[in-house]
Amino acid sequence: MKKTLKAGTLFICGLMAAVSCDDFVNVDPLYTRSADNFFRTPTDYQQALTGAYDPMQTSYLDLWIGEIASDNSIAGGEGVTDTEGLHQIDAMTHGGVNNELRSLWRWMYAGVTRTNYIFENRDKLEFDDKARIMGEASFLRGYYYFELVKFFGAVPLIVDRQLPPGEVSSQVRTPATEVYAQIEKDLQAAADALEWTTPVKGRITKGAALALLGKAYLYQNKFTEAATVLDQVINEGGYDLFNNFETMFRVVNEGSKETVFDIEYVGVEGGSYGCFVCLEGFAAVGFHGIRGYDGPVYADGNSYNLPTKDLYDAFESGDPRRDASILDIEAFIAAQEEPGKIKYVTGAGGHTGYYNKKYLKRSDELGLGDNDLTSPVNHKVIRFADVLLMAAEAHNRKPSANDNLALQYLNRVRTRPSVGMAALNLTGTALTEAIYRERRVELAGEGLRFFDLVRTGKAAEEIDGFEAGKHEVFPIPQDEIDLAGADWQQNPKY
Known part of the structure; x- marks a missing residue:
């Protein structure tokens, strides 16, 4: 139940x-049932x-x-x-x-x-x-x-x-360093207890635990520790890059070798607009859908989380990941046999002309009931390309830098057959910047960009309105401060 x-x-x-x-x-x-008899x-x-x-x-x-x-x-x-x-x-x-x-x-x-x-x-x-x-x-x-x-x-x-x-x-409020220490302890314990594979789809594996541990190290600038853990995932986990970037996020390709940690969803009725935690489907997909859409391939939605032109233009010329990650709605309509019959509307919340194609509501992947709430598409939280790029960054930024291995990991992502971008040959800070750029385009639309900008110190120069010393973290909800009655101080400048 x-x-x-x-x-x-x-x-x-x-x-x-x-x-x-x-x-x-x-x-x-x-x-x-209670704790006494459970x-x-x-x-x-x-x-x-x-x-x-x-x-x-x-x-x-x-x-x-x-x-x-x-x-x-x-x-x-x-x-x-x-x-x-x-x-x-x-x-x-x-x-x-x-x-x-x-x-x-x-x-x-x-x-x-x-x-x-x-x-x-x-x-x-x-x-x-x-x-x-x-x-x-x-x-x-x-x-x-x-x-x-x-x-x-x-x-x-x-x-x-x-x-x-x-x-x-x-x-x-426990200092972040102590919270991270507990996170490291928990994730290492998970890695020690679990196997690389599981017979039950969606259950956590050793690879998921080690990959998240590597990410936790990276967020603390513990590059040596991150490199060691992420290398283990790369060398022992049995993961690989999927052979078709365009279709990697489709339901039919879930559970591929590129998936290290995903959150499972199913397309059956469950939950409501009053209980999003009760949902069995992935709400992001339905809400990303094209508002008022009537046409082929895609399905009507709510036009949330719309990619910017800045992101669209960040891709190198000829990079197939751009059109696989971002739907240019007008270009798509113009390429159809009967473009005049395709309709959509824009919302007053803003319109860029682009949609998040990785998690976009499609007519052949609809859930039951209110299909804005019941998408069966899984959320890929960590995939192997992310692991390779995290490892590349860790090796490049650790005190005893290994730029040769960092470059190997970076080029493995760039030059795979389904992407086919030219290999790079860089070292030092030039390689660091190339890894950052690669993370943006490879992982576009996957929810990592803000935290990457914050942890690398680039948020203030890239995000309009970002105030250094304030926006690196979000404010503690005021209701929680009031309810706890624990005299918590709000995060600075909020």
Whole structure:
């Protein structure tokens, strides 16, 4: 049975007992299971783990904000009050009252609480598959805290326990370095416990844990550690670049050798506009769809997260990744047999003429019910090309630079048959800049651009309205500051 989490779950609920604020897992009859009589069988642990996976279903926000806060996309939509928080982020006018940031905070802490619930009860039962379950739980907690720290900086760090109500007001924001230390510990534990492959599609693997660990190291400028971990993924994981960049993001090609860590979605009815965390489909795809569209190939949507001309022009001449990543709607219509019959409208939230083609609603990939909410397309959070480019950067920027290996990894991405760009021959800072440019075009539309600009110190020069010393992190939701009553100081300048 599918577990549920109300969209209004509060952070204070996340810090306290999960079962007191929300249904942790659905059981029959309702409310007859508690911590005292749960975790009695291996199935109980598996149900709890499934519940801990569930908040990842909200990953559309991570993708949106990572693009819209950068120079890659604008918010789009019906108007500037349509998902207003995204427009505030687009304009760099966001503050502590922002629905999208509040939702992200609450959902990630819901995930933390669910994993902590498992760890708090880990010693109640021994069984054969327990190490794998605890390994996946370790990854999930590391993932949720990674999302929190990359968005908000210092955040309360609660590990292996639920928080009694009387302790909520005494919780402090833990320095980001300590949060990262816990993330590293969790992801290494996951990597140690898990195998490179799994018989269950969508479950976390050793490769996913090591790749996210490498990314966490990279975000801290720990380049030597990142290089070591990412090399292991490259050399031992059995991953490879997919043979067709154009079709890599299609449902039919999910689970390819390029997929290191994805979030699984299915195209069946589930959730609603009042409960995005309840969705079984990937909301980003439906909302990226072309507004009022009537024509071949694609399907009507809401025109969110629209790529900019700046991104379109960032591709080198002849790079096939441009047209595989970005749909130029007017060029597409003009190339059809009966262009005059194709219709679409633009929203008052902005129009660039471009759409995110990697995650674009297509007529042959529609879910059931309200297909804006039920896309079966998976979210590719880390793919092998990202691993290669992270490793290239790590080798290039570490104290004992290995530019030869960095260049090899970079060119492996550029020159693969489905891309066919010319190999580069660079060293030092010129190679560094080439890796940054390659990340932008290779990973366009995948939600990484803002965080890449921040961690490399380039955000202020590339993002209009970005204020150094402020916008590197997002504000703590004011509701959470007020609810916790813990005297948290807001992030600087907000």
